[in-house]
Amino acid sequence: MAGPEIKAPAYREFPTVPALQPDSMVGMNPYVANEKMNEAIGFPGKLVDNWEQVAIAKMGELLTKYRSLKVYLDSCVHCGSCTDKCHYFIGTGDPKNMPVARQDLMRNVYRRYFTPAGKMFPKLVGAQDMTKDVLDDWFRYYNQCSECRRCSVFCPYGIDTAEITMAAKEIMHAVGHGHKYVNEIIGKVHKIGNNLGLPGPALEDTLNGLEEDVKEDTGIDVKYPLDVQGAEVLLVTPSADFFAEPHIESLIGYGKVFHAAGISWTLSSKASEAGNFGMFIGSYDQLKKIAMRVREAALELGVKRIVVGECGHAWRVAYSFWNTLTGIGAGANDPFAIELQKQLDPNYKQPAHICEVTWDLIQAGRLKFDKEANDHRIITFHDSCNVARGSRMGDYAGGQFDIPRNIIKSVANKYHEMGVGTTHEKTFCCGGGGGLLTDELIDLRVKGALPRMEALKQVVDQHGVNFMATICAICKAQFTKVLPYYGFKMGLVGGVHQLVSSAIQLGNEQ
Amino acid sequence: MTLFFAILFYVATALFVGGLAYKIYDFARTPAPLKIPTTPAPTSTPGVAFRMFREVALFESLFKGNLWIWALGWAFHMGLFLVLARHLRYFTEPVWTWVALIQPFGIYAGFAMAAGLAGLWARRFLVERIRYISTPSDHLMLALLLLIALTGLGMKFLMHTDIVAVKAFFLGLMVFDIQPLPAHPGLYIHLLCVALLMIVFPFSKLLHAPGLFFSPTRNQTDNPREARHVAPWAAQLEKN
Numbered sequence: 164m165a166g167p168e169i170k171a172p173a174y175r176e177f178p179t180v181p182a183l184q185p186d187s188m189v190g191m192n193p194y195v196a197n198e199k200m201n202e203a204i205g206f207p208g209k210l211v212d213n214w215e216q217v218a219i220a221k222m223g224e225l226l227t228k229y230r231s232l233k234v235y236l237d238s239c240v241h242c243g244s245c246t247d248k249c250h251y252f253i254g255t256g257d258p259k260n261m262p263v264a265r266q267d268l269m270r271n272v273y274r275r276y277f278t279p280a281g282k283m284f285p286k287l288v289g290a291q292d293m294t295k296d297v298l299d300d301w302f303r304y305y306n307q308c309s310e311c312r313r314c315s316v317f318c319p320y321g322i323d324t325a326e327i328t329m330a331a332k333e334i335m336h337a338v339g340h341g342h343k344y345v346n347e348i349i350g351k352v353h354k355i356g357n358n359l360g361l362p363g364p365a366l367e368d369t370l371n372g373l374e375e376d377v378k379e380d381t382g383i384d385v386k387y388p389l390d391v392q393g394a395e396v397l398l399v400t401p402s403a404d405f406f407a408e409p410h411i412e413s414l415i416g417y418g419k420v421f422h423a424a425g426i427s428w429t430l431s432s433k434a435s436e437a438g439n440f441g442m443f444i445g446s447y448d449q450l451k452k453i454a455m456r457v458r459e460a461a462l463e464l465g466v467k468r469i470v471v472g473e474c475g476h477a478w479r480v481a482y483s484f485w486n487t488l489t490g491i492g493a494g495a496n497d498p499f500a501i502e503l504q505k506q507l508d509p510n511y512k513q514p515a516h517i518c519e520v521t522w523d524l525i526q527a528g529r530l531k532f533d534k535e536a537n538d539h540r541i542i543t544f545h546d547s548c549n550v551a552r553g554s555r556m557g558d559y560a561g562g563q564f565d566i567p568r569n570i571i572k573s574v575a576n577k578y579h580e581m582g583v584g585t586t587h588e589k590t591f592c593c594g595g596g597g598g599l600l601t602d603e604l605i606d607l608r609v610k611g612a613l614p615r616m617e618a619l620k621q622v623v624d625q626h627g628v629n630f631m632a633t634i635c636a637i638c639k640a641q642f643t644k645v646l647p648y649y650g651f652k653m654g655l656v657g658g659v660h661q662l663v664s665s666a667i668q669l670g671n672e673q
Numbered sequence: 674m675t676l677f678f679a680i681l682f683y684v685a686t687a688l689f690v691g692g693l694a695y696k697i698y699d700f701a702r703t704p705a706p707l708k709i710p711t712t713p714a715p716t717s718t719p720g721v722a723f724r725m726f727r728e729v730a731l732f733e734s735l736f737k738g739n740l741w742i743w744a745l746g747w748a749f750h751m752g753l754f755l756v757l758a759r760h761l762r763y764f765t766e767p768v769w770t771w772v773a774l775i776q777p778f779g780i781y782a783g784f785a786m787a788a789g790l791a792g793l794w795a796r797r798f799l800v801e802r803i804r805y806i807s808t809p810s811d812h813l814m815l816a817l818l819l820l821i822a823l824t825g826l827g828m829k830f831l832m833h834t835d836i837v838a839v840k841a842f843f844l845g846l847m848v849f850d851i852q853p854l855p856a857h858p859g860l861y862i863h864l865l866c867v868a869l870l871m872i873v874f875p876f877s878k879l880l881h882a883p884g885l886f887f888s889p890t891r892n893q894t895d896n897p898r899e900a901r902h903v904a905p906w907a908a909q910l911e912k913n
Contacts, residue, residue, distance in 0.1 A: 235888075237880045278876065321711060482898065493899055493900075494901055513898060553711075
């Protein structure tokens with residue numbers, strides 16, 4: 164990359180709040196999507212002529228469609244509770260990365276056009292006209308939010324900056340000002356079926372190769388089936404699982420779990436992607452279109468269960484939104500959703516997370532492990548933000564924290580938690596979520612990882628941790644890239660099912 | 674002056690009630706199309722009610738976020754709550770028993786309120802991050818509230834006013850029978866600020882009070898797999 168060398172910020176001796184460094188990230192300019200990319204997914208190709216009016220009209224529309232946006236723009240009292248909670252603020256010191264300041268970029272415009280106070284006394288309430296400078300700030304700083312929701316945990320009114328960021332991105336799309344990385348990916352998922360643009364035949368080759376590798380390793384014929392009509396389980400997983408390291412190790416693990424439990428399963432070439440970048444740009448329309456592929460694949464293949472692989476935002480979309488968007492779930496009384504729900508097996512949660520599946524099997528005694536196989540690993544667990552704060556697993560609130568940890572402790576002997584305040588619902592984003600996992604934002608990504616790296620360093624120094632397990636494709640890709648900047652080996656990150664894969668005993672249940 | 678304050682309070686009450694009612698209606702009619710509770714979240718309605726209670730009465734999230742802001746903010750709000758309850762004696766005849774019982778506590782609450790406000794205001798100057806996010810209206814709002822608290826305490830401890838006459842004024846207002854308001858500078862400032870606060874309430878960040886109850890991250894049940902949740906405008910999309 165051109166420009167100055169990217170360096171990790173220094174570890175803080177004490178995790179004090181950084182001093183403000185105004186405009187320190189003003190140089191961070193995400194690439195703007197080109198005409199083809201924008202138009203391919205139904206947005207204006209480039210900044211429309213009367214964009215100010217279009218933007219304000221769009222904001223007005225969203226204010227009638229999203230209670231979250233309306234309530235959150237009205238309710239903030241500038242108390243400051245969120246100001247030191249964002250990993251990007253902690254890493255960069257740029258005050259516009261404080262959640263409240265990020266929200267204010269939109270709130271100020273909202274006040275100017277939609278509230279009596281902002282119309283009459285703009286200076287008094289900090290109201291601002293929608294200008295090109297404002298739009299530039301939006302594009303810059305709403306693309307420095309990974310929609311991880313950490314700030315919403317600490318807000319006395321539950322204001323979720325992710326909701327504001329999504330609305331801002333939707334408005335920017337409406338005026339033809341999209342982000343290249345995300346829009347390119349959404350284009351691919353529609354055209355080819357997954358974010359990485361891996362076509363069906365290539366996928367089949369990859370899976371065949373995987374079967375050979377596993378056979379070589381274990382001597383067992385573990386299958387990685389594709390488009391199998393009538394399989395019991397449809398597994399939808401992030402496409403990175405098909406070839407990226409360390410993601411693929413977890414895919415191997417899912418296959419071994421299904422094999423050992425004797426559950427028939429299949430992947431789908433149509434829905435060969437669990438990720439749903441529609442959420443990142445706040446577009447209900449895209450969110451739904453992308454999710455519909457899974458519904459269609461499930462109906463075509465006639466599966467009884469839908470299971471989602473290790474992916475953070477994908478699980479949030481699956482768990483929290485699929486029932487709404489596509490009817491994948493239960494409890495519907497409308498024909499659209501009933502069509503699918505009568506096909507799905509009501510004895511299982513729909514959709515289920517792969518960790519829920521594995522943990523249920525472990526509890527039922529249907530999986531056996533050789534825990535010593537993981538003895539070379541001293542493990543910690545990084546809660547992925549969208550799983551932690553946007554979803555659940557199991558039957559009770561907080562199951563999303565316990566189930567992955569329970570699995571790890573069932574398959575390995577050496578486990579250590581990272582510091583309080585950096586895990587569970589207070590977990591730090593990896594720094595690459597929300598559609599920011601792109602090279603032009605590497606400076607931001609490195610800095611945003613600081614709080615997680617500090618917590619990791621502590622357990623590395625104290626306990627010799629050499630494996631940070633996680634259940635998110637973006638976390639895995641981001642850490643693989645960022646760990647070396649902090650002096651760690653990139654192989655330090657891996658999946659929970661990578662650990663399962665190492666320890667699981669195959670063939671016992673045959 | 675009596676007439677001025679009488680009209681002022683009619684106008685302020687109308688704006689406060691009407692404006693707030695409109696905002697609540699506006700919040701209520703706007704759908705929340707997706708399930709977005711900040712998890713871990715309650716899986717049942719009683720659970721949500723309990724979570725909301727903790728947010729409203731204890732400021733649970735703020736407690737997790739920042740102890741200083743929590744302590745000052747909670748002292749201010751609870752103080753204000755007790756002080757408001759104490760002031761019910763100006764609007765009821767005979768005074769309700771529980772209002773009579775809390776009278777002594779209301780005085781301490783007045784100090785807690787003023788101390789909380791002073792602390793919150795100090796943070797807007799002393800803490801760099803909070804200085805950065807503060808707007809003129811944030812300062813004015815605190816000034817207004819602090820002025821109300823100080824003039825109130827002033828009338829209690831320094832410059833008494835004829836509170837029997839004040840009570841007669843408000844009881845009269847409630848039945849459109851205007852009684853003389855005592856001429857007292859402290860009282861004038863106090864009432865002027867209160868009326869102003871009522872007027873700005875529906876147009877300002879004071880909307881955080883009703884807002885909290887409508888916050889989807891706090892008031893939604895975590896049951897998206899068990900029940901299908903579709904907003905009316907989203908259901909329309911399915912029909913196409």
